[in-house]
Amino acid sequence: MKVLLAALNSKFIHSNLAVRYLKAYTKKLNYNCTIKEFTINDRREKVLEKIIGEKPDVVAFSCYIWNIEYIKSLAVLIKLINPKVEILYGGPEVSYDSNSFLKNIPGEYVIVGEGEETYYEFVKLRAKYFETSGKVDSKEFFLELRDIKGLCFKQNGNVILNEQRQPMDMNKIVFPYTKEDNLKNKIVYYEASRGCPFKCKYCLSSTGFEVRFLNIERVKKELKFLMDKDIKLIKFVDRTFNCNYEFAMEIWKFVINADTDATFHFEISADVLKDEEIKLLNTAPKGRIQLEVGVQTTNDTVLNNINRYVKFNYIYDRVKKVQKYHNINQHLDLIAGLPGEDFESFKKSFNDVYSIKPEALQLGFLKLLKGSSMIEEVSKWGMVYSPYAPYEILKTDSISYDEIVILKRIEEVFDKYYNSGKFKNILNYFVPKFKTAFDFYYELGGFFYDRGYLNKNISSSDYYNVFIEFENECLNEKNIELEEIIKYDYLKFNKKKWLPDFLMRERNKEEEKTIKAKIDDGLIEVSKKYHIEKFFINIERFLNDSVLEKKEGYVVFDIENDKEIYLFHE
Known part of the structure; x- marks a missing residue:
């Protein structure tokens, strides 16, 4: 019997943890198991061709709101x-309405909730009947199912929902x-724990069981394995990594002291972040840890x-101390689109968080997830949301559809310009205006x-x-600065030898020759790969103090070491 575990990831750089768990948990069973990962950007015909080409008896899909x-x-x-x-479905997108889902969608099976033990028992049973009789539609088979x-x-056109499975060790x-x-x-x-102690109404984790943790020494051993494979980004999927102080401290100490170039991503709750944890985080090598704060x-x-009982002032304090x-x-x-939040309130929230100047600020839109308690309050808040995945909010009693559309436009330009980190100084020029x-x-x-750029x-x-164009048309200004x-x-972020036509480049061979001589003599320390560019404002002063000063000078871009040397006359 052959099972194809199929993952449809949102991007090529992503990997699917769920299908790997299933294959690993059933490795001792006598069946043929193959994993195939695709992306939702792949052509459907090509994905279909590869799935059929595997000649599976069962195709198992890992289902989420972005791929359903x-x-x-x-x-x-x-x-x-x-x-x-036969088609088997699993994952959060099918776990809360599996009965109606299976009635309306081609397929035979849905795994509800945690999948490892259910999948193990299913494969063992199906393989038994498949190997002995080649049939999996007998009365006995369904009785054991x-x-x-x-x-x-x-079964015979009827959908049967078995007893709920309790969370596993x-x-x-x-x-x-x-x-x-x-x-x-x-x-x-990577997953070191399952569950979440908080009860946020919009989140599926609030409907689960108590938080469970892996053995901490096992976590260290497994992280060491991943680090030895020279992986650049290890992302913990734990819903609130720091909900257990001792556990978080031990793991953070381990990754901080590790001999690795990997970055570790943790989703945390800032309001339970203790001073001792912040003190430890402040010792981490630059780039070793990144934190996601909701x-x-x-x-x-x-x-x-939404059942979040925390004051922003405290989150602000915690985040700023980490940032120090x-x-x-x-x-x-x-x-x-949260219940009770109007356009002006969201604007204030945006400005409050923007004042922190985080490395990234994700502007998301409320999704009415199946199984979340927020679904039960749709009429209370006048929520209208898309019936199609990802079930995103369209309007509420507090915010209109037109206002949501405006926020969508803001999100798009914000993500491109702020979150990319490649336009930082341009933004610092505009925002104070x-x-x-x-x-x-x-x-x-x-x-x-x-x-029409969107x-x-x-x-x-x-x-x-x-x-x-924006400065000229929206501010009626045109400044060389x-x-x-x-x-x-x-x-800073593109090839140095070419500049677009709308930017001015002036070359003075004698001045450049003088700078190169200083580099050759060791008076200016740069790597062998560098670029010299003339500027007509004091870039260094603007970067450091946000002061605009017209002054001719040079910037030496040290490409290999990703740094700059500023040469402006006093």
């Missing part, structure tokens, strides 16, 4: 080509990675509406929409040129 529509279409096509291929907890299945989980895995250039996901809103009333040594990347999250940071991104989003591909250089700042940011 794609998976539904694949299921239809698989059944059209070969109705004998009923004994598998956590399984939903079809975390330490029974089999480590899902092997020496043979090719994980180069992939984000690798702020969601800074409106205390709205926070109470500039060694930890912090990603903060906001959610638009507006009453608030939100007002700037509001105007920029509107400008992009009016010019609906077409524009070149990488055009993303810089936009700012010259802006062009010089754009030139600096462009050269």
